[in-house]
Amino acid sequence: MNINTDSLYVVLPAAGIGKRMSKNIPKQYLKINGRCIIEHTIERLLSHPRIGQVIVALAEHDSMFSTLDISKNSQVSTVLGGNERSDSVLAGLKAMHEQTWVLVHDAARPCLTHEDIDALIHFCFKHDTGAILATPVRDTMKRSQTNQQIKSTENRNNLWHAQTPQMFKHQQLTRSIELALQSGVEITDEASAMEFANVDSFIVSGREDNIKITRPSDLNLAAFILTQQKEETCA
Secondary structure, eight states, X not given: OOOOTTOEEEEEEEOOOOGGGOOSSOGGGSEETTEEHHXXXXXXXXXXXXXXXXXXXXXXXXXXXXXXXXGGOTTEEEEEOOSSHHHHHHHHHHHSOOOSEEEEOOTTOTTOOHHHHHHHHHHHHHHTSEEEEEEEOOSOEEEXXXXXXXXXXXXXXXXXXXXXXXXXXHHHHXXXXXXXXXXXXXXXXXXXXXXXTTOOEEEXXXXXXXXXXXXXXXXXXXXXXHHHHHHHHHO
């Protein structure tokens, strides 16, 4: 396939094992409605008209991805990931041709909508700045001691739950991750690397059903959301 010059690349870090799932296989290979989570995620991304290529960062001994039909798609390529998310994202960034913009998305977020992708891309293009999808914190937030004793109640004003995709300039994101890694700074998402490098980034309010599957109970919830979204599309 000839990728449209206006199309966007997505890096999909998928080298983790998902310890909180308590399963004997990485969580991205658990199934929802008969298909692996990562299949749902990649197909949702590639079904958007502005997404041209997905680069999947895999663990060194991953033997499952190549067995999936989606791995044969010409718009999907793979790279060797690392021990940490940041290592995998950086490997994906370095494997692609030079881009102006790039998106990074969690392999375990299969419920992403075109509506949210549109909103993120529109904001970044309009303001020429990087941004992430996020939802406002609604619950009361507690800070605890290490023994889980409550220490204080946090003011939830201007607090957000970070989601993905996160969209940044290719060169800026690459340099920011490299700088953070060289400095030994923990990076929990791409925006945290940009923060460390003092590069401005912004929040685009997203849908709350763009959940990340981290615990066993999330599988049933994601299956329900995907079914509801399909019905919305068909309506």
